[in-house]
Amino acid sequence: xxxxxxxxxxxxxxxxxxxxxxxxxxxxxxxxxxxxxxxxxxxxxxxxxxxxxxxxxxxxxxxxxxxxxxxxxxxxxxxxxxxxxxxxxxxxxxxxxxxxxxxxxxxxxxxxxxxxxxxxxxxxxxxxxxxxxxxxxxxxxxxxxxxxxxxxxxxxxxxxxxxxxxxxxxxxxxxxxxxxxxxxxxxxxxxxxxxxxxxxxxxxxxxxxxxxxxxxxxxxxxxxxxxxxxxxxxxxxxxxxxxxxxxxxxxxxxxxxxxxxxxxxxxxxxxxxxxxxxxxxxxxxxx
Amino acid sequence: xxxxxxxxxxxxxxxxxxxxxxxxxxxxxxxxxxxxxxxxxxxxxxxxxxxxxxxxxxxxxxxxxxxxxxxxxxxxxxxxxxxxxxxxxxxxxxxxxxxxxxxxxxxxxxxxxxxxxxxxxxxxxxxxxxxxxxxxxxxxxxxxxxxxxxxxxxxxxxxxxxxxxxxxxxxxxxxxxxxxxxxxxxxxxxxxxxxxxxxxxxxxxxxxxxxxxxxxxxxxxxxxxxxxxxxxxxxxxxxxxxxxxxxxxxxxxxxxxxxxxxxxxxxxxxxxxxxx
Numbered sequence: 001x002x003x004x005x006x007x008x009x010x011x012x013x014x015x016x017x018x019x020x021x022x023x024x025x026x027x028x029x030x031x032x033x034x035x036x037x038x039x040x041x042x043x044x045x046x047x048x049x050x051x052x053x054x055x056x057x058x059x060x061x062x063x064x065x066x067x068x069x070x071x072x073x074x075x076x077x078x079x080x081x082x083x084x085x086x087x088x089x090x091x092x093x094x095x096x097x098x099x100x101x102x103x104x105x106x107x108x109x110x111x112x113x114x115x116x117x118x119x120x121x122x123x124x125x126x127x128x129x130x131x132x133x134x135x136x137x138x139x140x141x142x143x144x145x146x147x148x149x150x151x152x153x154x155x156x157x158x159x160x161x162x163x164x165x166x167x168x169x170x171x172x173x174x175x176x177x178x179x180x181x182x183x184x185x186x187x188x189x190x191x192x193x194x195x196x197x198x199x200x201x202x203x204x205x206x207x208x209x210x211x212x213x214x215x216x217x218x219x220x221x222x223x224x225x226x227x228x229x230x231x232x233x234x235x236x237x238x239x240x241x242x243x244x245x246x247x248x249x250x251x252x253x254x255x256x257x258x259x260x261x262x263x264x265x266x267x268x269x270x271x272x273x274x275x276x277x278x279x280x281x282x283x284x285x286x287x
Numbered sequence: 288x289x290x291x292x293x294x295x296x297x298x299x300x301x302x303x304x305x306x307x308x309x310x311x312x313x314x315x316x317x318x319x320x321x322x323x324x325x326x327x328x329x330x331x332x333x334x335x336x337x338x339x340x341x342x343x344x345x346x347x348x349x350x351x352x353x354x355x356x357x358x359x360x361x362x363x364x365x366x367x368x369x370x371x372x373x374x375x376x377x378x379x380x381x382x383x384x385x386x387x388x389x390x391x392x393x394x395x396x397x398x399x400x401x402x403x404x405x406x407x408x409x410x411x412x413x414x415x416x417x418x419x420x421x422x423x424x425x426x427x428x429x430x431x432x433x434x435x436x437x438x439x440x441x442x443x444x445x446x447x448x449x450x451x452x453x454x455x456x457x458x459x460x461x462x463x464x465x466x467x468x469x470x471x472x473x474x475x476x477x478x479x480x481x482x483x484x485x486x487x488x489x490x491x492x493x494x495x496x497x498x499x500x501x502x503x504x505x506x507x508x509x510x511x512x513x514x515x516x517x518x519x520x521x522x523x524x525x526x527x528x529x530x531x532x533x534x535x536x537x538x539x540x541x542x543x544x545x546x547x548x549x550x551x552x553x554x555x556x557x558x559x560x561x562x563x
Contacts, residue, residue, distance in 0.1 A: 051467065054471060079473055082472075082473060083473065087468075087471040089471070094494055094497075095490075096494065097490050107469075107472055107490065108472040108473050111474055111475070112473050160472070160473065
Protein backbone atom coordinates (compact mmCIF):
# COMPACT_ATOMS: atom_id res chain seq x y z
CA UNK A 1 0.00 0.00 0.00
CA UNK A 2 1.37 3.43 -0.87
CA UNK A 3 0.79 6.78 0.71
CA UNK A 4 1.33 9.87 -1.36
CA UNK A 5 1.48 13.30 0.24
CA UNK A 6 1.16 16.09 -2.30
CA UNK A 7 1.86 19.77 -1.61
CA UNK A 8 0.45 19.44 1.88
CA UNK A 9 0.10 22.64 3.92
CA UNK A 10 -1.54 23.05 7.28
CA UNK A 11 -2.42 26.25 9.10
CA UNK A 12 -3.68 26.10 12.68
CA UNK A 13 -6.44 28.48 13.71
CA UNK A 14 -6.67 30.01 10.27
CA UNK A 15 -8.10 33.49 10.21
CA UNK A 16 -7.50 34.26 13.87
CA UNK A 17 -4.86 36.23 15.75
CA UNK A 18 -3.04 33.03 16.62
CA UNK A 19 -2.85 31.71 13.08
CA UNK A 20 0.24 29.52 12.71
CA UNK A 21 1.78 27.76 9.76
CA UNK A 22 2.51 24.21 10.83
CA UNK A 23 3.35 22.66 7.46
CA UNK A 24 4.24 24.28 4.16
CA UNK A 25 4.12 22.47 0.84
CA UNK A 26 5.25 19.03 1.97
CA UNK A 27 5.41 16.27 -0.65
CA UNK A 28 6.68 12.70 -0.45
CA UNK A 29 5.64 9.16 -1.24
CA UNK A 30 5.76 6.14 1.03
CA UNK A 31 6.11 2.87 -0.84
CA UNK A 32 5.01 -0.53 0.33
CA UNK A 33 7.42 -2.16 2.77
CA UNK A 34 9.60 0.87 3.47
CA UNK A 35 11.07 1.73 6.88
CA UNK A 36 11.11 5.49 7.08
CA UNK A 37 12.51 7.71 9.81
CA UNK A 38 10.93 11.12 10.33
CA UNK A 39 13.18 13.51 12.19
CA UNK A 40 13.19 17.19 13.03
CA UNK A 41 13.55 19.44 16.05
CA UNK A 42 10.66 20.08 18.46
CA UNK A 43 7.91 22.11 16.83
CA UNK A 44 8.99 21.27 13.30
CA UNK A 45 5.59 19.79 12.44
CA UNK A 46 6.29 16.07 12.77
CA UNK A 47 3.20 15.31 14.82
CA UNK A 48 1.03 17.50 12.61
CA UNK A 49 2.31 15.67 9.56
CA UNK A 50 1.61 12.17 10.83
CA UNK A 51 -1.89 13.17 11.92
CA UNK A 52 -2.62 13.94 8.29
CA UNK A 53 -1.65 10.46 7.20
CA UNK A 54 -4.68 8.80 8.80
CA UNK A 55 -7.12 11.65 8.40
CA UNK A 56 -7.10 13.05 11.94
CA UNK A 57 -6.31 16.46 10.52
CA UNK A 58 -7.61 17.86 7.29
CA UNK A 59 -5.03 19.60 5.10
CA UNK A 60 -5.52 23.33 4.64
CA UNK A 61 -4.33 22.71 1.12
CA UNK A 62 -2.85 19.75 -0.72
CA UNK A 63 -3.86 16.10 -0.68
CA UNK A 64 -3.08 12.81 0.97
CA UNK A 65 -3.55 9.86 -1.36
CA UNK A 66 -3.76 6.33 -0.04
CA UNK A 67 -3.46 3.80 -2.85
CA UNK A 68 -4.11 6.64 -5.25
CA UNK A 69 -7.36 7.77 -3.60
CA UNK A 70 -7.70 11.14 -1.85
CA UNK A 71 -8.72 10.25 1.72
CA UNK A 72 -10.89 13.37 1.97
CA UNK A 73 -12.86 12.66 -1.17
CA UNK A 74 -16.48 11.55 -0.84
CA UNK A 75 -17.20 7.93 -0.03
CA UNK A 76 -13.85 7.19 1.59
CA UNK A 77 -14.26 5.61 5.02
CA UNK A 78 -11.85 7.33 7.40
CA UNK A 79 -12.34 4.43 9.78
CA UNK A 80 -10.96 2.07 7.18
CA UNK A 81 -8.05 4.45 6.50
CA UNK A 82 -7.32 4.54 10.23
CA UNK A 83 -7.35 0.76 10.33
CA UNK A 84 -4.94 0.49 7.42
CA UNK A 85 -2.63 3.18 8.77
CA UNK A 86 -2.14 2.50 12.47
CA UNK A 87 -0.99 5.57 14.36
CA UNK A 88 0.68 5.15 17.75
CA UNK A 89 0.80 8.47 19.56
CA UNK A 90 3.58 9.62 21.84
CA UNK A 91 3.16 8.21 25.36
CA UNK A 92 0.36 5.96 24.12
CA UNK A 93 -0.07 4.43 27.58
CA UNK A 94 -2.00 7.58 28.52
CA UNK A 95 -4.89 6.57 26.30
CA UNK A 96 -5.48 3.24 28.07
CA UNK A 97 -8.88 3.19 29.78
CA UNK A 98 -10.47 -0.26 29.94
CA UNK A 99 -10.80 -2.47 32.99
CA UNK A 100 -8.59 -5.22 31.69
CA UNK A 101 -5.62 -5.34 29.36
CA UNK A 102 -7.55 -7.65 27.04
CA UNK A 103 -10.44 -5.22 26.70
CA UNK A 104 -8.11 -2.35 25.99
CA UNK A 105 -6.29 -4.14 23.21
CA UNK A 106 -9.69 -5.24 21.90
CA UNK A 107 -11.05 -1.68 21.76
CA UNK A 108 -9.86 -1.10 18.19
CA UNK A 109 -10.98 -4.43 16.73
CA UNK A 110 -14.40 -4.07 18.40
CA UNK A 111 -14.81 -0.59 16.93
CA UNK A 112 -14.17 -2.11 13.54
CA UNK A 113 -17.03 -4.53 14.11
CA UNK A 114 -14.98 -7.74 14.37
CA UNK A 115 -16.80 -10.81 15.68
CA UNK A 116 -15.84 -12.02 19.20
CA UNK A 117 -13.71 -14.81 17.70
CA UNK A 118 -11.92 -12.40 15.39
CA UNK A 119 -11.36 -10.01 18.29
CA UNK A 120 -9.90 -12.85 20.37
CA UNK A 121 -7.64 -13.88 17.51
CA UNK A 122 -6.31 -10.40 16.73
CA UNK A 123 -5.69 -9.62 20.41
CA UNK A 124 -3.77 -12.86 20.77
CA UNK A 125 -1.70 -12.15 17.67
CA UNK A 126 -0.92 -8.61 18.79
CA UNK A 127 -0.01 -9.84 22.27
CA UNK A 128 2.51 -12.25 20.84
CA UNK A 129 4.11 -9.63 18.62
CA UNK A 130 4.74 -7.22 21.48
CA UNK A 131 5.75 -10.06 23.80
CA UNK A 132 3.24 -9.52 26.56
CA UNK A 133 2.69 -12.32 29.10
CA UNK A 134 -0.63 -14.06 28.56
CA UNK A 135 -1.58 -13.85 32.25
CA UNK A 136 -1.43 -10.04 32.07
CA UNK A 137 -4.45 -9.97 29.76
CA UNK A 138 -6.89 -10.32 32.65
CA UNK A 139 -5.16 -7.72 34.83
CA UNK A 140 -6.08 -4.04 35.11
CA UNK A 141 -3.87 -1.94 32.86
CA UNK A 142 -3.33 0.46 35.75
CA UNK A 143 -1.36 -2.21 37.65
CA UNK A 144 1.22 -2.55 34.88
CA UNK A 145 4.68 -1.00 34.66
CA UNK A 146 5.44 1.78 32.20
CA UNK A 147 7.18 -0.50 29.70
CA UNK A 148 4.41 -3.09 29.81
CA UNK A 149 1.76 -0.44 29.40
CA UNK A 150 3.54 0.93 26.36
CA UNK A 151 3.40 -2.54 24.83
CA UNK A 152 -0.31 -2.82 25.60
CA UNK A 153 -0.91 0.46 23.80
CA UNK A 154 1.10 -0.60 20.75
CA UNK A 155 -0.72 -3.94 20.75
CA UNK A 156 -4.00 -2.00 20.72
CA UNK A 157 -3.05 -0.59 17.33
CA UNK A 158 -1.54 -3.84 16.02
CA UNK A 159 -4.74 -5.71 16.82
CA UNK A 160 -6.39 -3.75 14.04
CA UNK A 161 -4.02 -5.39 11.52
CA UNK A 162 -2.62 -2.19 10.05
CA UNK A 163 -0.68 -2.26 6.80
CA UNK A 164 1.29 0.83 7.70
CA UNK A 165 2.44 1.56 11.24
CA UNK A 166 3.26 5.14 12.23
CA UNK A 167 4.94 5.55 15.61
CA UNK A 168 5.57 8.87 17.34
CA UNK A 169 8.62 8.51 19.59
CA UNK A 170 7.75 4.95 20.61
CA UNK A 171 10.75 4.66 22.92
CA UNK A 172 10.41 8.02 24.70
CA UNK A 173 10.74 7.75 28.46
CA UNK A 174 11.66 4.05 28.50
CA UNK A 175 14.82 2.64 30.07
CA UNK A 176 17.50 1.23 27.72
CA UNK A 177 16.13 -2.30 28.03
CA UNK A 178 12.53 -1.28 27.31
CA UNK A 179 13.79 0.87 24.50
CA UNK A 180 15.67 -1.95 22.84
CA UNK A 181 12.72 -4.31 23.24
CA UNK A 182 10.21 -2.01 21.65
CA UNK A 183 12.54 -1.11 18.78
CA UNK A 184 13.37 -4.76 18.13
CA UNK A 185 9.64 -5.43 18.01
CA UNK A 186 9.18 -2.74 15.43
CA UNK A 187 12.03 -4.17 13.37
CA UNK A 188 10.42 -7.59 13.51
CA UNK A 189 7.10 -6.12 12.40
CA UNK A 190 8.79 -4.48 9.46
CA UNK A 191 10.41 -7.75 8.51
CA UNK A 192 6.97 -9.38 8.55
CA UNK A 193 5.92 -6.99 5.79
CA UNK A 194 4.46 -3.95 7.51
CA UNK A 195 5.47 -0.48 6.28
CA UNK A 196 6.85 1.54 9.19
CA UNK A 197 7.21 5.28 9.73
CA UNK A 198 9.21 6.06 12.85
CA UNK A 199 9.22 9.56 14.34
CA UNK A 200 12.22 10.01 16.57
CA UNK A 201 14.70 12.40 18.11
CA UNK A 202 17.23 9.67 18.54
CA UNK A 203 19.53 9.68 15.56
CA UNK A 204 21.17 6.39 16.56
CA UNK A 205 17.83 4.59 16.35
CA UNK A 206 16.86 6.17 13.08
CA UNK A 207 20.27 5.54 11.52
CA UNK A 208 20.23 1.95 12.66
CA UNK A 209 16.71 1.00 11.61
CA UNK A 210 15.57 3.15 8.74
CA UNK A 211 16.22 2.82 5.03
CA UNK A 212 15.14 6.34 4.33
CA UNK A 213 15.02 9.52 6.35
CA UNK A 214 12.74 12.53 6.04
CA UNK A 215 13.91 15.71 7.76
CA UNK A 216 11.32 18.31 8.71
CA UNK A 217 12.33 21.77 9.76
CA UNK A 218 9.94 24.61 10.49
CA UNK A 219 7.14 22.88 8.59
CA UNK A 220 9.12 22.17 5.43
CA UNK A 221 10.66 18.97 4.23
CA UNK A 222 14.34 19.84 3.84
CA UNK A 223 15.86 16.43 3.21
CA UNK A 224 14.68 13.05 1.97
CA UNK A 225 17.13 10.24 1.39
CA UNK A 226 19.12 7.33 2.74
CA UNK A 227 20.58 7.81 6.24
CA UNK A 228 24.11 7.90 4.87
CA UNK A 229 23.26 10.73 2.51
CA UNK A 230 21.34 12.72 5.08
CA UNK A 231 23.71 12.41 8.01
CA UNK A 232 26.76 13.36 6.01
CA UNK A 233 25.11 16.67 5.08
CA UNK A 234 26.96 18.08 8.06
CA UNK A 235 25.99 21.71 7.70
CA UNK A 236 22.31 21.01 7.11
CA UNK A 237 22.00 18.75 10.14
CA UNK A 238 23.93 21.13 12.40
CA UNK A 239 22.03 24.19 11.23
CA UNK A 240 18.68 22.82 12.35
CA UNK A 241 19.98 21.81 15.77
CA UNK A 242 20.02 18.05 15.25
CA UNK A 243 22.97 15.80 15.93
CA UNK A 244 24.08 12.90 13.77
CA UNK A 245 24.82 9.60 15.54
CA UNK A 246 27.78 9.79 17.95
CA UNK A 247 29.83 7.40 15.85
CA UNK A 248 29.38 9.55 12.75
CA UNK A 249 30.69 12.52 14.74
CA UNK A 250 33.64 10.44 15.92
CA UNK A 251 34.52 9.56 12.33
CA UNK A 252 34.27 13.20 11.37
CA UNK A 253 36.71 14.14 14.13
CA UNK A 254 39.12 11.37 13.17
CA UNK A 255 39.15 12.67 9.61
CA UNK A 256 39.93 16.14 10.87
CA UNK A 257 42.99 14.65 12.56
CA UNK A 258 44.15 13.16 9.34
CA UNK A 259 42.69 9.66 9.53
CA UNK A 260 41.38 8.34 6.27
CA UNK A 261 38.22 6.76 7.68
CA UNK A 262 34.95 6.89 5.77
CA UNK A 263 32.59 9.59 6.90
CA UNK A 264 29.28 7.90 6.20
CA UNK A 265 29.52 5.47 9.09
CA UNK A 266 26.27 5.00 10.98
CA UNK A 267 26.64 2.17 13.47
CA UNK A 268 29.20 1.34 16.13
CA UNK A 269 30.04 -1.97 14.43
CA UNK A 270 30.75 -0.22 11.17
CA UNK A 271 32.87 2.35 12.94
CA UNK A 272 34.84 -0.38 14.67
CA UNK A 273 35.59 -2.07 11.34
CA UNK A 274 36.52 1.22 9.79
CA UNK A 275 38.99 2.11 12.55
CA UNK A 276 40.54 -1.36 12.38
CA UNK A 277 40.91 -1.03 8.64
CA UNK A 278 42.53 2.34 9.04
CA UNK A 279 44.88 1.13 11.75
CA UNK A 280 45.79 -1.78 9.51
CA UNK A 281 46.76 0.48 6.65
CA UNK A 282 48.77 2.60 9.04
CA UNK A 283 50.62 -0.49 10.05
CA UNK A 284 49.90 -0.34 13.78
CA UNK A 285 50.11 -3.66 15.51
CA UNK A 286 46.96 -4.70 17.32
CA UNK A 287 47.14 -6.48 20.59
CA UNK B 288 -13.35 22.85 20.04
CA UNK B 289 -11.47 26.12 20.30
CA UNK B 290 -13.57 27.85 17.65
CA UNK B 291 -16.84 27.63 19.58
CA UNK B 292 -16.80 31.40 20.05
CA UNK B 293 -17.40 31.40 23.81
CA UNK B 294 -15.48 34.35 25.18
CA UNK B 295 -16.44 33.95 28.82
CA UNK B 296 -13.21 33.62 30.74
CA UNK B 297 -11.01 34.81 27.89
CA UNK B 298 -8.51 37.61 28.32
CA UNK B 299 -8.01 40.23 25.61
CA UNK B 300 -4.54 41.64 26.16
CA UNK B 301 -4.16 45.33 25.31
CA UNK B 302 -3.57 48.57 27.16
CA UNK B 303 -6.53 50.66 28.18
CA UNK B 304 -7.97 52.53 31.13
CA UNK B 305 -10.26 49.61 31.90
CA UNK B 306 -7.36 47.15 31.77
CA UNK B 307 -5.35 49.28 34.16
CA UNK B 308 -8.09 49.51 36.81
CA UNK B 309 -7.56 47.69 40.07
CA UNK B 310 -9.17 44.25 39.82
CA UNK B 311 -10.93 44.79 43.14
CA UNK B 312 -12.53 47.95 41.79
CA UNK B 313 -13.61 46.08 38.68
CA UNK B 314 -15.12 43.20 40.63
CA UNK B 315 -16.94 45.63 42.91
CA UNK B 316 -18.25 47.61 39.93
CA UNK B 317 -19.42 44.40 38.34
CA UNK B 318 -21.35 43.34 41.43
CA UNK B 319 -22.99 46.76 41.79
CA UNK B 320 -23.82 46.79 38.10
CA UNK B 321 -25.42 43.36 38.19
CA UNK B 322 -27.66 44.32 41.11
CA UNK B 323 -28.62 47.60 39.47
CA UNK B 324 -29.39 45.86 36.20
CA UNK B 325 -32.04 43.81 37.99
CA UNK B 326 -33.32 46.75 39.99
CA UNK B 327 -33.88 48.78 36.85
CA UNK B 328 -37.28 48.00 35.34
CA UNK B 329 -38.01 50.80 32.91
CA UNK B 330 -36.95 52.30 29.63
CA UNK B 331 -34.61 54.90 31.17
CA UNK B 332 -32.85 52.30 33.30
CA UNK B 333 -32.04 50.19 30.26
CA UNK B 334 -30.97 53.23 28.32
CA UNK B 335 -28.56 54.29 31.06
CA UNK B 336 -27.12 50.86 31.77
CA UNK B 337 -26.79 50.22 28.03
CA UNK B 338 -24.90 53.47 27.45
CA UNK B 339 -22.74 52.79 30.52
CA UNK B 340 -21.81 49.38 29.06
CA UNK B 341 -21.04 50.86 25.64
CA UNK B 342 -18.82 53.52 27.20
CA UNK B 343 -16.94 50.84 29.15
CA UNK B 344 -16.50 48.75 25.99
CA UNK B 345 -15.22 51.80 24.13
CA UNK B 346 -12.76 52.66 26.90
CA UNK B 347 -11.55 49.05 27.11
CA UNK B 348 -10.55 48.93 23.41
CA UNK B 349 -12.09 45.46 23.17
CA UNK B 350 -13.56 45.12 19.67
CA UNK B 351 -17.37 45.23 19.83
CA UNK B 352 -17.41 42.42 17.28
CA UNK B 353 -15.69 40.15 19.75
CA UNK B 354 -18.36 40.81 22.40
CA UNK B 355 -21.15 40.20 19.93
CA UNK B 356 -19.53 36.93 18.93
CA UNK B 357 -19.52 35.99 22.60
CA UNK B 358 -23.30 36.37 22.69
CA UNK B 359 -23.80 33.55 20.23
CA UNK B 360 -23.99 30.74 22.82
CA UNK B 361 -26.89 32.44 24.62
CA UNK B 362 -29.02 33.19 21.56
CA UNK B 363 -31.18 30.12 22.21
CA UNK B 364 -31.82 31.03 25.85
CA UNK B 365 -32.72 34.54 24.81
CA UNK B 366 -35.21 33.49 22.16
CA UNK B 367 -36.72 30.99 24.58
CA UNK B 368 -37.23 33.51 27.38
CA UNK B 369 -38.59 36.08 24.99
CA UNK B 370 -41.10 33.59 23.59
CA UNK B 371 -42.21 32.66 27.09
CA UNK B 372 -42.79 36.29 27.93
CA UNK B 373 -44.62 37.11 24.73
CA UNK B 374 -47.08 34.25 25.13
CA UNK B 375 -47.52 34.05 28.89
CA UNK B 376 -47.95 37.69 29.89
CA UNK B 377 -51.55 38.87 30.17
CA UNK B 378 -52.49 42.05 28.31
CA UNK B 379 -53.88 43.35 24.98
CA UNK B 380 -53.67 40.63 22.30
CA UNK B 381 -51.18 41.04 19.44
CA UNK B 382 -52.04 37.78 17.62
CA UNK B 383 -53.14 34.30 18.51
CA UNK B 384 -51.91 30.80 17.58
CA UNK B 385 -54.42 28.23 18.85
CA UNK B 386 -54.69 28.63 22.61
CA UNK B 387 -51.49 30.75 22.72
CA UNK B 388 -52.10 34.49 23.00
CA UNK B 389 -49.24 36.81 22.14
CA UNK B 390 -49.57 40.13 23.94
CA UNK B 391 -48.06 43.57 23.42
CA UNK B 392 -47.15 43.80 27.08
CA UNK B 393 -45.43 40.45 26.71
CA UNK B 394 -43.49 41.65 23.71
CA UNK B 395 -42.25 44.69 25.61
CA UNK B 396 -41.35 42.63 28.64
CA UNK B 397 -39.64 39.98 26.56
CA UNK B 398 -37.70 42.63 24.74
CA UNK B 399 -36.44 44.18 27.96
CA UNK B 400 -35.55 40.82 29.48
CA UNK B 401 -33.55 40.02 26.35
CA UNK B 402 -31.84 43.38 26.54
CA UNK B 403 -31.06 42.78 30.18
CA UNK B 404 -29.41 39.45 29.33
CA UNK B 405 -27.34 41.00 26.56
CA UNK B 406 -26.13 43.83 28.78
CA UNK B 407 -25.40 41.39 31.60
CA UNK B 408 -23.29 39.08 29.43
CA UNK B 409 -21.47 41.95 27.74
CA UNK B 410 -20.61 43.69 30.97
CA UNK B 411 -19.48 40.63 32.86
CA UNK B 412 -17.43 39.32 29.93
CA UNK B 413 -15.79 42.71 29.89
CA UNK B 414 -14.48 41.94 33.37
CA UNK B 415 -12.65 38.80 32.27
CA UNK B 416 -11.67 40.28 28.91
CA UNK B 417 -9.86 43.16 30.57
CA UNK B 418 -8.48 41.43 33.65
CA UNK B 419 -5.85 38.71 33.48
CA UNK B 420 -6.73 35.57 35.45
CA UNK B 421 -3.95 36.27 37.96
CA UNK B 422 -5.20 39.79 38.67
CA UNK B 423 -8.73 38.50 38.90
CA UNK B 424 -7.97 35.90 41.51
CA UNK B 425 -5.71 38.30 43.43
CA UNK B 426 -8.56 40.77 43.50
CA UNK B 427 -11.03 38.12 44.56
CA UNK B 428 -8.78 36.99 47.36
CA UNK B 429 -8.58 40.53 48.71
CA UNK B 430 -12.32 40.99 48.53
CA UNK B 431 -12.94 37.70 50.33
CA UNK B 432 -10.27 38.35 52.95
CA UNK B 433 -12.61 39.95 55.52
CA UNK B 434 -14.69 36.76 55.33
CA UNK B 435 -11.74 34.61 56.36
CA UNK B 436 -12.45 35.75 59.93
CA UNK B 437 -15.63 33.70 59.83
CA UNK B 438 -13.83 30.73 58.34
CA UNK B 439 -14.06 31.34 54.60
CA UNK B 440 -10.78 30.04 53.12
CA UNK B 441 -10.19 33.12 50.95
CA UNK B 442 -6.65 32.38 49.88
CA UNK B 443 -7.40 28.75 49.13
CA UNK B 444 -10.42 29.62 47.00
CA UNK B 445 -8.32 32.11 45.02
CA UNK B 446 -5.49 29.61 44.61
CA UNK B 447 -7.94 26.96 43.41
CA UNK B 448 -9.35 29.35 40.85
CA UNK B 449 -5.89 30.32 39.62
CA UNK B 450 -4.95 26.68 39.18
CA UNK B 451 -8.24 25.81 37.52
CA UNK B 452 -7.89 28.65 35.02
CA UNK B 453 -4.28 27.78 34.39
CA UNK B 454 -5.15 24.20 33.49
CA UNK B 455 -8.09 24.81 31.18
CA UNK B 456 -5.92 25.09 28.04
CA UNK B 457 -3.77 22.17 29.16
CA UNK B 458 -6.78 19.93 29.64
CA UNK B 459 -8.31 21.01 26.34
CA UNK B 460 -5.10 20.12 24.57
CA UNK B 461 -4.97 16.81 26.36
CA UNK B 462 -8.59 16.02 25.53
CA UNK B 463 -7.85 16.76 21.90
CA UNK B 464 -4.86 14.44 21.92
CA UNK B 465 -6.66 11.55 23.63
CA UNK B 466 -9.63 11.98 21.32
CA UNK B 467 -7.35 11.68 18.30
CA UNK B 468 -5.60 8.68 19.79
CA UNK B 469 -8.94 6.92 20.31
CA UNK B 470 -10.11 7.91 16.84
CA UNK B 471 -6.97 6.22 15.54
CA UNK B 472 -8.33 3.10 17.21
CA UNK B 473 -11.60 3.43 15.37
CA UNK B 474 -13.53 5.31 18.06
CA UNK B 475 -16.41 7.40 16.80
CA UNK B 476 -17.39 10.52 18.75
CA UNK B 477 -19.69 12.07 16.22
CA UNK B 478 -22.45 9.70 15.23
CA UNK B 479 -25.07 7.63 17.04
CA UNK B 480 -27.91 8.53 19.40
CA UNK B 481 -27.50 10.28 22.75
CA UNK B 482 -26.82 7.10 24.71
CA UNK B 483 -24.26 5.84 22.20
CA UNK B 484 -22.56 9.20 22.20
CA UNK B 485 -22.45 9.36 25.99
CA UNK B 486 -20.95 5.88 26.00
CA UNK B 487 -18.37 6.86 23.42
CA UNK B 488 -17.08 9.49 25.83
CA UNK B 489 -15.83 6.87 28.30
CA UNK B 490 -12.59 6.23 26.35
CA UNK B 491 -12.01 9.98 26.45
CA UNK B 492 -13.01 10.76 30.03
CA UNK B 493 -11.23 7.93 31.83
CA UNK B 494 -7.75 8.78 30.50
CA UNK B 495 -8.48 12.49 30.98
CA UNK B 496 -9.37 12.01 34.64
CA UNK B 497 -6.43 9.71 35.23
CA UNK B 498 -4.06 12.29 33.85
CA UNK B 499 -5.77 15.18 35.64
CA UNK B 500 -5.32 13.41 38.96
CA UNK B 501 -1.71 12.64 38.12
CA UNK B 502 -1.12 16.27 37.24
CA UNK B 503 -2.76 17.42 40.46
CA UNK B 504 -0.51 15.10 42.43
CA UNK B 505 2.60 16.35 40.70
CA UNK B 506 1.59 19.96 41.08
CA UNK B 507 0.93 19.53 44.80
CA UNK B 508 4.32 17.91 45.17
CA UNK B 509 6.05 20.69 43.24
CA UNK B 510 4.31 23.33 45.34
CA UNK B 511 5.31 21.66 48.58
CA UNK B 512 8.85 21.31 47.31
CA UNK B 513 8.85 25.09 47.07
CA UNK B 514 7.57 25.37 50.62
CA UNK B 515 3.98 26.35 49.85
CA UNK B 516 2.01 26.22 53.09
CA UNK B 517 -1.20 28.05 52.31
CA UNK B 518 -1.90 31.75 52.50
CA UNK B 519 -0.78 32.66 56.00
CA UNK B 520 1.96 35.27 55.99
CA UNK B 521 2.34 35.00 52.25
CA UNK B 522 3.37 38.15 50.41
CA UNK B 523 2.79 39.06 46.79
CA UNK B 524 5.09 40.07 44.02
CA UNK B 525 2.59 42.64 42.79
CA UNK B 526 0.72 44.38 45.59
CA UNK B 527 -2.67 45.70 44.58
CA UNK B 528 -3.08 49.40 45.09
CA UNK B 529 -6.20 51.50 44.60
CA UNK B 530 -5.52 54.68 42.66
CA UNK B 531 -7.57 57.80 42.08
CA UNK B 532 -8.93 56.46 38.78
CA UNK B 533 -10.32 53.39 40.58
CA UNK B 534 -12.32 55.56 42.96
CA UNK B 535 -13.53 57.66 40.06
CA UNK B 536 -14.77 54.51 38.29
CA UNK B 537 -16.56 53.27 41.40
CA UNK B 538 -18.07 56.72 41.94
CA UNK B 539 -19.35 56.79 38.35
CA UNK B 540 -20.97 53.40 38.87
CA UNK B 541 -22.60 54.54 42.11
CA UNK B 542 -23.98 57.70 40.47
CA UNK B 543 -25.41 55.62 37.65
CA UNK B 544 -26.95 53.24 40.18
CA UNK B 545 -28.59 56.09 42.06
CA UNK B 546 -30.14 57.34 38.83
CA UNK B 547 -31.50 53.88 37.99
CA UNK B 548 -33.00 53.52 41.46
CA UNK B 549 -34.52 56.98 41.12
CA UNK B 550 -36.17 56.07 37.79
CA UNK B 551 -37.61 52.95 39.34
CA UNK B 552 -39.25 54.95 42.12
CA UNK B 553 -40.27 57.81 39.84
CA UNK B 554 -41.57 55.98 36.74
CA UNK B 555 -42.31 52.41 37.79
CA UNK B 556 -42.18 49.39 35.51
CA UNK B 557 -41.31 48.96 31.86
CA UNK B 558 -42.69 51.65 29.55
CA UNK B 559 -41.48 55.16 28.86
CA UNK B 560 -44.28 57.70 29.40
CA UNK B 561 -44.68 58.36 25.69
CA UNK B 562 -45.55 54.74 24.95
CA UNK B 563 -48.22 54.25 27.57
